[in-house]
Amino acid sequence: MALTAPTYPSGMTNADLMFSTLVDTFIADEVFYGMGSYTAEEVGTKFATKSSMATELSTYCKQIGELAEKPGKTDSKINKLKTRNYQIPGKRTSTVELTLNGISAKQKDYFEGTLFSGAEVTIICVSKERDRATIFNGMRWTVDWSGEADGLWTVVISTEFSGTTNGKVFLIKGLT
Amino acid sequence: MGLSLPTNIEQDDLLLGALEAAMIGDRAYFCEGDLMRSEEIIWFVNAFYFANLLLASGIFHELGELAEKPGKTESKINKLKTRNYQIPGKRTSTVELTLNGISEKQKDYFESTLFSGQEISIVLVKNELLIPDVNGNGRDFDFDTSIVVFSGLRWTVDWNAEADGLWSVVLSTEISGATQDKIEAIRLLRYEPDKSGNPPWEKEE
Numbered sequence: 001m002a003l004t005a006p007t008y009p010s011g012m013t014n015a016d017l018m019f020s021t022l023v024d025t026f027i028a029d030e031v032f033y034g035m036g037s038y039t040a041e042e043v044g045t046k047f048a049t050k051s052s053m054a055t056e057l058s059t060y061c062k063q064i065g066e067l068a069e070k071p072g073k074t075d076s077k078i079n080k081l082k083t084r085n086y087q088i089p090g091k092r093t094s095t096v097e098l099t100l101n102g103i104s105a106k107q108k109d110y111f112e113g114t115l116f117s118g119a120e121v122t123i124i125c126v127s128k129e130r131d132r133a134t135i136f137n138g139m140r141w142t143v144d145w146s147g148e149a150d151g152l153w154t155v156v157i158s159t160e161f162s163g164t165t166n167g168k169v170f171l172i173k174g175l176t
Numbered sequence: 177m178g179l180s181l182p183t184n185i186e187q188d189d190l191l192l193g194a195l196e197a198a199m200i201g202d203r204a205y206f207c208e209g210d211l212m213r214s215e216e217i218i219w220f221v222n223a224f225y226f227a228n229l230l231l232a233s234g235i236f237h238e239l240g241e242l243a244e245k246p247g248k249t250e251s252k253i254n255k256l257k258t259r260n261y262q263i264p265g266k267r268t269s270t271v272e273l274t275l276n277g278i279s280e281k282q283k284d285y286f287e288s289t290l291f292s293g294q295e296i297s298i299v300l301v302k303n304e305l306l307i308p309d310v311n312g313n314g315r316d317f318d319f320d321t322s323i324v325v326f327s328g329l330r331w332t333v334d335w336n337a338e339a340d341g342l343w344s345v346v347l348s349t350e351i352s353g354a355t356q357d358k359i360e361a362i363r364l365l366r367y368e369p370d371k372s373g374n375p376p377w378e379k380e381e
Contacts, residue, residue: 003209003216003235003297007290012281019241022277026337075336078292080350087350089292089332125339166284 023171028071028125032061037138050175068099095160103153111143135170196361201246201300204239210328211297212357223321224367243274270350278343286333300324321364
């Protein structure tokens with residue numbers, strides 16, 4: 001039996017797997033949020049340049065607050081189904097967690113209320129230079145908070161969703 | 177009392193000189209299908225041949241940028257115990273390869289059924305294997321010839337990141353049973369210009 005070269009989706013080539021075309025680090029210097037979600041086409045136009053992104057962020061988004069020293073993490077795991085001989089992919093579950101420092105009655109009550117919790121919210125993490133962005137698109141977030149005497153108040157905004165992350169997580173770099 | 181080795185094994189095959197001491201992994205190449213059971217096995221003649229398979233045949237594509245600690249594999253056997261003995265049960269082997277860097281195209285491809293769950297062969301090689309000019313005469317070839325082959329396995333993909341840290345994409349698989357022709361650490365024959373075992377076009381010159 002002959003081997004075959006991998007089949008890529010349309011619009012993709014092997015160059016798209018090379019390091020130079022990938023986003024290497026997850027940068028979250030500033031985090032913005034807006035209500036609703038984007039289509040892939042909207043992301044393509046609204047985040048095409050630094051200036052179009054700045055317009056989008058200033059017009060439709062608000063800054064979410066003071067980020068913690070370790071402000072976020074995300075992972076995507078697939079449930080591994082096992083036959084006798086192989087491991088095959090099952091259901092994919094992805095999570096995102098953003099950590100803020102500082103709390104107030106107004107902020108806490110807003111995050112706990114249905115205006116934020118459970119609403120469809122898009123969160124955009126950007127670099128200080130505004131040349132990179134990671135968009136968590138149209139997700140429903142929940143909020144936990146905690147504090148310890150002499151320690152910082154911590155507000156954790158988290159979400160979980162199932163299925164492929166296509167259209168849910170957008171990774172942008174090299175904006176000029 | 178005596179010891180019978182399989183017909184294709186001799187005493188020297190058990191000594192360190194004939195063994196792979198370290199697991200290599202500078203670069204990873206992949207293709208669809210089962211490499212060790214394919215007609216492409218003829219490319220294993222020597223390292224020059226194999227570099228041609230990876231770089232010039234159009235069958236293999238490079239997988240991406242490997243992480244600093246790019247991979248691990250282990251094979252464990254379930255130990256069944258009688259009152260007096262321990263005997264071998266089912267063997268389970270796992271492989272995990274970690275890439276750094278993510279993009280929408282790459283992520284969506286790895287998550288899709290074009291990659292996940294397909295029968296894919298992945299080969300780990302040293303940077304040195306890729307030095308020769310595979311379309312030339314190979315005289316500048318560096319003779320490091322160790323490779324690791326994961327042949328015809330079905331892979332699943334996880335990814336993760338933490339702020340200020342690298343994006344990591346983890347390809348993993350698990351198989352049951354003996355690993356022959358599935359997971360192999362292979363030392364290819366050195367390519368030596370003008371010696372027997374070289375590619376046919378070399379002999380013709």
